[in-house]
Amino acid sequence: MRQRPVIDVSGLPTTAFGHRDPLWWGVVGIMCIEGTMFAIMAASYFYLRGGAQLWPPPGTLHPGIGITTLNLLILLASIYPMHQAAQAAEREDLPAIRRWLIVATVLIVAFLIVRFLILNRLTFRWDSHAYGSLVWLTAGLHTLHVITGIIENLLFITLLTKGPVEDKHMDDLRLNSMYWYFVVACWVPFYCIFFLDPRLLHASIG
Amino acid sequence: MSADPIDAGSLAEELDNLERRQLERTWQYASGLWGWVAEVDHQRIGVRYIVTALIFFALGGIEALMIRVQLAKPENGFLNPDLYNQVFTTHGTTMMFLFAVPVMLGLGVYLVPLMVGTRNLAFPRLNAYSYYVYLIGGLFLYAGFFLKAGPDAGWFSYVPLSGPAFSPGKRVDIWCQMVTFTEISSMAVAVNLITTAFKQRAPGMSLNRIPIYVWAMVVTSFMVIFAMPAVALASQMLPLDRLIDTHFFNPAEGGDALLWQHLFWFFGHPEVYIIFIPATGIVSTILAPFTRREVFGYLALILSLVATGFIGFGLWVHHMFATGLPQLGQSFFTAASIMIAVPSGIQMFCWIATLWGGRLRFQPPLLYVLGFILTFMIGGLTGVMLAAVPLDLQVHDTFFVVAHFHYVLIGGAVFPLLGGLYYWFPKMTGRMPSRKLGHLSFWLVFLGFQVTFFPQHILGLQGMPRRVYTYLPETGWGDLNLLSTVGAFILGLGVLVYVINLVASRVAGAPAGDDPWESDTLEWATSSPPPPYNFHPMPTVSHRAPLWHRSEDQPVITGLRSDRREFLMTGLMDAEPDHRQVSPGPTMMPFFLSIGTGITFILGIFTPWALPIGAVPVAASLIGWFWPRGDQGHKILKEKS
Numbered sequence: 001m002r003q004r005p006v007i008d009v010s011g012l013p014t015t016a017f018g019h020r021d022p023l024w025w026g027v028v029g030i031m032c033i034e035g036t037m038f039a040i041m042a043a044s045y046f047y048l049r050g051g052a053q054l055w056p057p058p059g060t061l062h063p064g065i066g067i068t069t070l071n072l073l074i075l076l077a078s079i080y081p082m083h084q085a086a087q088a089a090e091r092e093d094l095p096a097i098r099r100w101l102i103v104a105t106v107l108i109v110a111f112l113i114v115r116f117l118i119l120n121r122l123t124f125r126w127d128s129h130a131y132g133s134l135v136w137l138t139a140g141l142h143t144l145h146v147i148t149g150i151i152e153n154l155l156f157i158t159l160l161t162k163g164p165v166e167d168k169h170m171d172d173l174r175l176n177s178m179y180w181y182f183v184v185a186c187w188v189p190f191y192c193i194f195f196l197d198p199r200l201l202h203a204s205i206g
Numbered sequence: 207m208s209a210d211p212i213d214a215g216s217l218a219e220e221l222d223n224l225e226r227r228q229l230e231r232t233w234q235y236a237s238g239l240w241g242w243v244a245e246v247d248h249q250r251i252g253v254r255y256i257v258t259a260l261i262f263f264a265l266g267g268i269e270a271l272m273i274r275v276q277l278a279k280p281e282n283g284f285l286n287p288d289l290y291n292q293v294f295t296t297h298g299t300t301m302m303f304l305f306a307v308p309v310m311l312g313l314g315v316y317l318v319p320l321m322v323g324t325r326n327l328a329f330p331r332l333n334a335y336s337y338y339v340y341l342i343g344g345l346f347l348y349a350g351f352f353l354k355a356g357p358d359a360g361w362f363s364y365v366p367l368s369g370p371a372f373s374p375g376k377r378v379d380i381w382c383q384m385v386t387f388t389e390i391s392s393m394a395v396a397v398n399l400i401t402t403a404f405k406q407r408a409p410g411m412s413l414n415r416i417p418i419y420v421w422a423m424v425v426t427s428f429m430v431i432f433a434m435p436a437v438a439l440a441s442q443m444l445p446l447d448r449l450i451d452t453h454f455f456n457p458a459e460g461g462d463a464l465l466w467q468h469l470f471w472f473f474g475h476p477e478v479y480i481i482f483i484p485a486t487g488i489v490s491t492i493l494a495p496f497t498r499r500e501v502f503g504y505l506a507l508i509l510s511l512v513a514t515g516f517i518g519f520g521l522w523v524h525h526m527f528a529t530g531l532p533q534l535g536q537s538f539f540t541a542a543s544i545m546i547a548v549p550s551g552i553q554m555f556c557w558i559a560t561l562w563g564g565r566l567r568f569q570p571p572l573l574y575v576l577g578f579i580l581t582f583m584i585g586g587l588t589g590v591m592l593a594a595v596p597l598d599l600q601v602h603d604t605f606f607v608v609a610h611f612h613y614v615l616i617g618g619a620v621f622p623l624l625g626g627l628y629y630w631f632p633k634m635t636g637r638m639p640s641r642k643l644g645h646l647s648f649w650l651v652f653l654g655f656q657v658t659f660f661p662q663h664i665l666g667l668q669g670m671p672r673r674v675y676t677y678l679p680e681t682g683w684g685d686l687n688l689l690s691t692v693g694a695f696i697l698g699l700g701v702l703v704y705v706i707n708l709v710a711s712r713v714a715g716a717p718a719g720d721d722p723w724e725s726d727t728l729e730w731a732t733s734s735p736p737p738p739y740n741f742h743p744m745p746t747v748s749h750r751a752p753l754w755h756r757s758e759d760q761p762v763i764t765g766l767r768s769d770r771r772e773f774l775m776t777g778l779m780d781a782e783p784d785h786r787q788v789s790p791g792p793t794m795m796p797f798f799l800s801i802g803t804g805i806t807f808i809l810g811i812f813t814p815w816a817l818p819i820g821a822v823p824v825a826a827s828l829i830g831w832f833w834p835r836g837d838q839g840h841k842i843l844k845e846k847s
Contacts, residue, residue, distance in 0.1 A: 004759065004760070004761065004762055005759050005761040005762075006743075006761055006762055006763070006764045007409060007746065007761050007762070007763050007764070007765075007783060008764050008765040009763055009764070009765040009766060009774055009783050009786060010764070010765030010766075010767075011765070012765075012774075012783060012784070012785045012786050013785045013786070014785060014786050014787065014788065014840065015785065015840070016775065016784065016785045019778070020405075020775065020777075020784055020785065022328040022329070022401050022405050022406075022775065022787065025328070025397070025400065025401040025404065025405065026328070026329060026332075026397055026401060029396070029397030029400065029401070029431060030397070032431050032432065033393050033397075033431055033434075033435050034435070036431070036432050036435040036436070037435040037438070037439050040435060040436050040439055040469065040472075041439070044454070044465055044469070047462065047465055047468065048454075048460060048461065048462055048465065051462050052460050055460070057460060092843055094843060094844075094845045095845055126446075126450065126451075126452050127450060127451035127452060127453070128459075129453055129459045129460045130452075130453040130454060130456065130459055130460035130461035130462075131460055132452075132453075133443075133446070133447075133452035133453050133454050133461070134454070136452075137443070137446070137452070137454075151825065155829065155832075159834070163842075164834065164842045165842065165843045166834055166840035166841065166842055166843065167840050167841040167842075167843055168840045169834070169843075170843075
């Protein structure tokens with residue numbers, strides 16, 4: 001029998017980082033899908049705004065440029081510990097990952113609390129007018145992502161505490177951080193659209 | 207003992223058999239009812255997708271016949287107006303959301319891993335989840351239909367008709383959530399197919415050697431990812447308008463009814479290409495073995511697919527010419543709509559060139575391709591006509607449009623699909639379909655189709671509007687409508703013969719062997735049906751038509767472990783071996799997650815509390831899904847003290 005030439009792959013690793021990992025493609029796919037959803041929310045906002053006589057509707061007050069900006073800063077700040085956690089995952093430094101994840105989660109929970117305070121200060125509801133529907137749906141969608149992010153972090157913290165931690169989880173942790181940057185990035189344009197609206201800035205409740 | 211010299215050849219063979227048996231054990235299908243539900247194999251799930259979609263095709267077909275019976279003569283009383291509305295809405299909805307897209311994606315689920323030479327999709331559990339969510343969506347729509355709550359606002363459910371003021375009850379909500387289910391399912395499949403096609407190709411299958419069908423599925427998947435979020439979002443906004451009084455589509459409170467049309471068609475037009483592009487992939491695949499030559503113009507075909515994918519996003523507004531657009535908008539979308547004929551034309555010429563130089567084998571798959579070329583050309587030409595605003599305004603909402611889109615959807619997608627299913631049937635079942643019944647069903651389908659839909663062009667030009675449940679005798683539309691109805695029954699008979707052929711051949715067809723058509727792509731390199739691990743040994747590729755250019759010393763892959771579900775990951779560009787991954791085995795979690803998803807959206811048409819209630823099973827099954835099982839042979843990390 002003729003011996004066939006072979007490519008022996010038994011020496012190849014069983015984990016890979018970055019775009020070599022299929023899960024990276026999965027997460028990027030989800031980001032594309034959800035990014036498109038947020039983009040469509042923004043497009044809907046401007047479509048309705050373009051056709052409106054008065055926008056935002058009369059009587060709409062800004063919930064406060066201070067508190068909304070503060071919350072954006074908290075959200076942006078959460079990137080730093082998430083990034084540190086990802087870096088620690090690359091070094092397989094388990095205590096450092098856990099430490100940075102806890103810091104990040106505290107910041108994200110603080111963001112969530114302030115987000116509820118802001119929503120509480122809105123002078124309109126989702127059923128007041130189309131402007132209200134858009135603001136509430138966008139904020140609701142984003143809040144859902146934030147809550148998911150918190151749950152994911154808590155699960156990782158539990159896993160890191162209880163074990164067993166596998167080398168594959170190091171890449172999962174990095175992807176978790178990557179996805180979080182995406183959740184943060186999604187809110188920045190909506191902060192500008194909703195809270196830097198020149199027609200609202202002069203009519204603030206705070 | 208000393209009598210037998212050690213034979214290296216038989217020893218290697220023995221080792222090979224041992225490994226094959228080990229692979230059988232590792233990859234064996236789960237058994238029993240729970241095993242059936244927990245299955246994550248792409249072949250099994252792909253076939254389930256196809257069979258489920260064909261059942262919905264049959265239901266949609268019965269609804270089509272009901273419509274044709276009602277319209278066969280003036281002032282007919284077969285269906286009352288309300289039932290007629292439900293039937294034509296359910297027909298369109300079924301065909302688009304429950305048949306056309308799922309069957310194309312399901313065929314991709316079955317074929318893509320085989321064609322790129324890997325063992326399963328990148329995310330097998332996600333694949334199982336996609337199927338169950340789709341199934342729940344379909345069952346939900348038909349549960350509504352049989353409980354006299356079938357949607358009745360048309361397959362695109364325009365507001366304000368579908369809004370809270372004009373469509374009380376739950377009919378439209380059922381439609382919306384069915385859309386949500388199918389879109390979630392399709393988007394998940396798209397991510398799965400892209401990852402598999404990009405990262406799991408057999409070594410040597412560089413980008414310029416990927417089979418055209420796989421390219422078609424990649425382009426389709428990208429379109430799914432960027433088009434479907436629009437309707438998935440809109441299909442939440444409309445129920446919110448109806449349930450908790452938001453005002454997205456309510457002009458009285460700053461909303462806009464046209465916003466719905468934009469969101470719907472931003473999805474709806476790419477949707478047409480999401481159905482059509484896989485069909486072109488099927489055509490290019492079938493042509494090679496039945497003309498006995500490689501398809502002409504590989505690069506031109508791939509670039510045309512990609513161009514179609516991009517341009518397909520730039521012409522949704524041509525569905526809205528009658529809503530009053532600025533002149534520049536009209537011109538832009540007219541130009542874009544005409545422009546998309548260019549890549550389609552390039553593909554058409556490549557196919558004709560392939561046929562020109564080939565030695566044709568007139569078997570059913572090729573007949574369907576030829577039927578496709580003729581029928582799709584007619585549909586494409588009426589498409590170019592409709593892209594012109596003045597003509598569009600004349601025939602808007604008439605049967606001319608109905609004829610046009612049935613020419614492009616049945617001619618452009620269903621014909622290639624029927625040819626493709628016939629072509630891959632031996633691979634899926636190991637048995638040959640009957641050629642005689644194949645020919646008979648083709649001619650019945652092809653002629654029945656032309657008799658049904660060609661007269662509708664004329665009816666449309668005569669002014670017969672679509673979606674009316676009857677018409678007066680004085681209109682003079684009776685004869686052509688009767689002809690169309692006769693054609694519909696011939697077409698239905700053809701599909702019936704097709705199905706009988708497949709069912710009978712499944713039981714009693716002649717054994718097919720590995721490669722009955724002498725084809726060129728990798729799925730024919732393994733047995734029919736393929737084993738659950740797809741290939742052994744794992745193949746490599748050194749040509750675009752790997753089976754026609756196998757060299758004597760074509761290398762094979764060794765070193766993948768057979769005692770766990772391992773497969774090879776390769777590089778994006780040149781498919782060089784990169785690392786090994788372990789694929790998960792059967793699990794119930796995707797099924798539980800789909801139940802959680804189902805609870806959330808179905809309860810969501812009654813109360814907004816569905817979100818927190820549904821979140822509990824969703825979160826629980828996701829945690830169960832991702833919780834480490836420690837059985838994948840990964841290195842355990844310890845804290846460094």
